Amino acid sequence: MKLREACERCGCFRIINHTVPETLMADMKLLSKYLHELPVEMKKLNKSVFPETGYRPPSETSPFYESLGLYDLHKDPQVLHDFCTQLAVSPKQRETIEAYTEAIHELAASVLQKMAESLGVVGIDFKDWPFTFRSIKYSFNPENIGSAGVPIHTDIGFLTLLQDDEKVGGLQMIDHSSSFKDVPPQS
Numbered sequence: 001m002k003l004r005e006a007c008e009r010c011g012c013f014r015i016i017n018h019t020v021p022e023t024l025m026a027d028m029k030l031l032s033k034y035l036h037e038l039p040v041e042m043k044k045l046n047k048s049v050f051p052e053t054g055y056r057p058p059s060e061t062s063p064f065y066e067s068l069g070l071y072d073l074h075k076d077p078q079v080l081h082d083f084c085t086q087l088a089v090s091p092k093q094r095e096t097i098e099a100y101t102e103a104i105h106e107l108a109a110s111v112l113q114k115m116a117e118s119l120g121v122v123g124i125d126f127k128d129w130p131f132t133f134r135s136i137k138y139s140f141n142p143e144n145i146g147s148a149g150v151p152i153h154t155d156i157g158f159l160t161l162l163q164d165d166e167k168v169g170g171l172q173m174i175d176h177s178s179s180f181k182d183v184p185p186q187s
Contacts, residue, residue, distance in 0.1 A: 003114055004115070004119065007115060015107070019110075020100075020107055024099055024103060025163060027096045028097070028100040029163070031089075031096050032137070033137075035135060036068070036137040040057065042086075042087060043055045043057075043066075044057075046070075046083065048079075053070065054068070055069075061150075062150045064139050064147065065150050067135060068087070069132055070133050071132050071133075072132075073133065074131070080101075083097070105127075108161055109125075111159065112126040112158070113125075115159075129158075132157065
């Protein structure tokens, strides 16, 4: 019931006590940092089947935002192979990406199942639904702290999972009264 209430009232919620191991999340954070430090020419090799699901460099509207991504890797092992080849990741890094994206996909399917059940919808299996995986970097420095990382937007997906950065805040949501509210990082 709390899940349904959170979805109806504000459209977001924090997931705690989930099944994704803390060590795996930490390993993926380090790997994401490494991937974002690759030369731009190499990151540009990150292409995907749909526009804007591969590498997205900083732009005029989002000068502090950069991301790497892949689409629907759980259905086609070639997607993961292509991503790893494009970015020249090691076998160990590939294992981390594979384990992390699998764990996140399972978590997303479980959350979607619980959301559907809270609405009385049963019999839908979300495990085969496609998803986009993105690793995002915001490049802030002391002069631009407080600037928007991206323009105000609504994510296009059915469900977005964000992994907190325990050191950096800045995520905001619009509450039921149309006011912006900070979402403090989990420490």
